[in-house]
Structures are given as structure tokens and as C-alpha cells.
Amino acid sequence: MNASSPTPEPPLAAAAQAASATRTSAAADDASGVAMVLGCYLLWGLFPLYFHLLQAAGSVEIIGHRLVWTLVTCLLLTALRRSWRTLRAVVTTPRLLGILAVSGLLVSVNWLVYVYAVNSDRTADAALGYFINPLVTVVLAAVFLGERLRPAQGVAVGIAVIAIAVLVAAQGDLPWISLSLALSFGVYGLVKKRVGTQVDALTGLTVESGCMTPVALVYFAWLYAGGQGALQGATASGALTAGLMLAGPVTAVPLLLFAAGTRRVPLSIVGLSQYITPVMQFLLAWAVFREEISAARWVSTALVWLAVVVFVTDLLWQLARRPRLGTK
Incomplete structure (x- = not known):
């Protein structure tokens, strides 16, 4: 070999370099994924501020505009991605079309109740609904999918039931906004699970x-x-018109961030991050909108937060017990 020829790189060094590049790429994916997931939940947490700007329109009209302009936004994005074939395949498959029609009805009900809550000074009720939503999802999975409740999950659900009982005793009626939001979104997730990876978010x-x-x-x-x-x-104004038209991108952007982010980060990060939204909603209700929060509501909210702590602690415990890759 000529003295001036480059020395071949040792196989171990090349392998180490490749592994380092893979780790760097994975870290970049994780960082961008976390940013997308956090961005999604932060945007959802700011939704009450946006819907307050549209108060001149009734809740039903707001949701009507949200549906129409969301469809327009999605069709534009479909055109940009040139994914008409994918859309056509779903629309021409009766099973998928039927499931998505049901999920569309459920999410519309969820949106309607949420907007009504925000624009009738009951944002705190909406926040409570999204706090208990993961617990409702666990119960629905146990009832309809045969998944077993772990003891800690059962305790968390029990505490949430006590919280609702406190509200019922104090108010004399069910907290229907909170329960409607939790149940509609929980059932929505259950229905969407039936299409799984067959249908992308857009x-x-x-x-x-x-x-x-x-x-x-x-x-x-x-x-x-x-x-x-x-x-x-x-009530007509250019600002209101623009605000209603923006309902399309306002709806689509966080959902697409969520879909892209969840492909890049562990499900545990997604599960823990979801509480950002109701925390922001509750703080907006209390500190910005100055909603009246009774003593019973504070007690009930504290109990729900306790249930969330139990739920999250159990999740972290289960994650800690999982064997890591490369270990026996």
C-alpha cells in the first residue's frame, strides 16, 4: 500500500460513528416530537381565549363554521400533500366511512359543549371534564375492550367518582358539562381506535x-x-368573519402537530403532557375570566387533581418497571 494512501477506517470505529449518528438523529426526533406535542397541548390550552373572541356568534353557529372551515382547510392540505388517493380509498370503504361518520358526530358534540361552556362562563367545568377524561378512557377500555384496571387506576377512578358526588351534593345536579366532555371524547377515542393506523390524522x-x-x-x-x-x-364585522374562518386552521394545526409528535416520542410523554391543557383552562377560568368557583368546586377539583396524581404516579411506576432495550 502506498504511504500516501488513506488508512482504512477500523470497522469498530465506523460502527461507533454510525451508532453515534443514529443516536443524534433519534435525539433530534425526540426533541422535535416533544416540541410538537407540547405545542399541540399549549394551543388547546389557549382555545378559551380564542372562542371568547367569537361570543357574538352563538355556540351552534361557531361549531357550524368550525366544521365548514375545518373541511376547507383539510381539503387544501390534502391538495398540497397530493393525497387524494388516500382520501378516496377511505371514502369508498363503507366500514371506515361509517366509523368516521360516528366519530365526526361525537367530536362535534364535544366541540359544541366545550364552546358553550367557555362562552357561558363555565370554562372551569370544561377543565374538570378534561382532567377526568383519561380516567373515563380507562373505564371505557375496561368495559368495552376487556382491559383490566390496575389497583391504582381503580383508586384514581374511585376518587374521581367521589369528586363528582361532592359536586352533585353541593349543586343538586350532575356536572353535565364536565361529564359530557369526558364521555364524548372518551367514546370518540374508543371509536377511533377501530380504524387504528388505517386512517391518518388529516x-x-x-x-x-x-x-x-x-x-x-x-x-x-x-x-x-x-x-x-x-x-x-x-353583530356583523370583518373581525368576526375572519375569526370564524380561522376556526379551520385553528382546529387542524394542533391536531396535525399531535399526530406528528406522537410518532416521535414515547406514549408516556403524550400521556403526561395531556394535563397541560386542563391546567391552562382552569387557570384562565380563575385568573383571566374571573369565573365564580364555589368552595364545593374547589374541593371537587382538588379531589380530581388527587386522582390525577394517583393515576400519573401509577403510570410512572409502570414505566420504571419496564425492562430497557438491551437488558435482560
């Missing part, structure tokens, strides 16, 4: 909003024929 949202948009358009025809639309008369 296609799913496109079909869901597309199934519900005809209902919204019929409602608009009736509303505006009677001269009762928010974009008619004294």
Missing part, C-alpha cells in the same frame, strides 16, 4: 368534518334565511 379529520358539514350548511340556510346569523345586522 384524512380522518377531513372525512369527519365532511360528514358533518352538510348538517352545518342546512343549519346556516335556516339561520340566515331568518336573518338571525351573526354575520348579519349589528
Whole structure:
């Protein structure tokens, strides 16, 4: 070999270099994934501020616009991604179309209750619903999917039931907003589980909003024929029009961030991050909107937070007990 020829790189050094590059790439994926997941939950946490700006329109009209403009946004994104074939395949598969029609109805109900809560000064009720949602999901999985509740999960669910009982005793009625949000989103997740990886986030949202948009358009025809639309008369303004049209991207962006982020980070990070949203909602209700929060509501909320602590501690314990890759 000529003295001036480069020395071949030792196989071990090359392997170490490749492993280092893989770790760097994985770390970058993790960092971007965490940023996407956190961004998604932060945006959802700010939703009450956005919907407060649209108060001139009623809750039903806001949801109608949200469905229509979400569909428009999704179709534009589908065109940019050139994924018409994927959309067509889902729409022409009766089973998938039926499941997404049901999930579209469920998420529309969830949106409607949420917007009503925010615009009737009951954002704290909405926050409570999203705090108990993971516990409701666990119960639904046990009932419908045969998954076993771990003892700590059972304790967390029990504490949440006590929290609801405290509210019922103090108020004399069920906290229907909280329960409706938790149940509608929990069942929505259960229904979506049936399509699994067969439908990506963008296609799913496109079909869901597309199934519900005809209902919204019929409602608009009736509303505006009677001269009762928010974009008619004294309430009409360019700012309100722009705000309602923005409901499309406002809905689609965090969902797509969530879908992209969850592919890059462990499910445990997603599970723990989900509490960012209701914490932000509760703080907005208390500190910004100055909603009246009774003593019973504080007690109930504290009990729900205790249930969440038990739930999260159990999750972290289960993760700590899992064997790491490369260990026996």
C-alpha cells in the first residue's frame, strides 16, 4: 500500500460513528416530537381565549363554521400533500366511512359543549371534564375492550367518582358539562381506535368534518334565511368573519402537530403532557375570566387533581418497571 494512501477506517470505529449518528438523529426526533406535542397541548390550552373572541356568534353557529372551515382547510392540505388517493380509498370503504361518520358526530358534540361552556362562563367545568377524561378512557377500555384496571387506576377512578358526588351534593345536579366532555371524547377515542393506523390524522379529520358539514350548511340556510346569523345586522364585522374562518386552521394545526409528535416520542410523554391543557383552562377560568368557583368546586377539583396524581404516579411506576432495550 502506498504511504500516501488513506488508512482504512477500523470497522469498530465506523460502527461507533454510525451508532453515534443514529443516536443524534433519534435525539433530534425526540426533541422535535416533544416540541410538537407540547405545542399541540399549549394551543388547546389557549382555545378559551380564542372562542371568547367569537361570543357574538352563538355556540351552534361557531361549531357550524368550525366544521365548514375545518373541511376547507383539510381539503387544501390534502391538495398540497397530493393525497387524494388516500382520501378516496377511505371514502369508498363503507366500514371506515361509517366509523368516521360516528366519530365526526361525537367530536362535534364535544366541540359544541366545550364552546358553550367557555362562552357561558363555565370554562372551569370544561377543565374538570378534561382532567377526568383519561380516567373515563380507562373505564371505557375496561368495559368495552376487556382491559383490566390496575389497583391504582381503580383508586384514581374511585376518587374521581367521589369528586363528582361532592359536586352533585353541593349543586343538586350532575356536572353535565364536565361529564359530557369526558364521555364524548372518551367514546370518540374508543371509536377511533377501530380504524387504528388505517386512517391518518388529516384524512380522518377531513372525512369527519365532511360528514358533518352538510348538517352545518342546512343549519346556516335556516339561520340566515331568518336573518338571525351573526354575520348579519349589528353583530356583523370583518373581525368576526375572519375569526370564524380561522376556526379551520385553528382546529387542524394542533391536531396535525399531535399526530406528528406522537410518532416521535414515547406514549408516556403524550400521556403526561395531556394535563397541560386542563391546567391552562382552569387557570384562565380563575385568573383571566374571573369565573365564580364555589368552595364545593374547589374541593371537587382538588379531589380530581388527587386522582390525577394517583393515576400519573401509577403510570410512572409502570414505566420504571419496564425492562430497557438491551437488558435482560
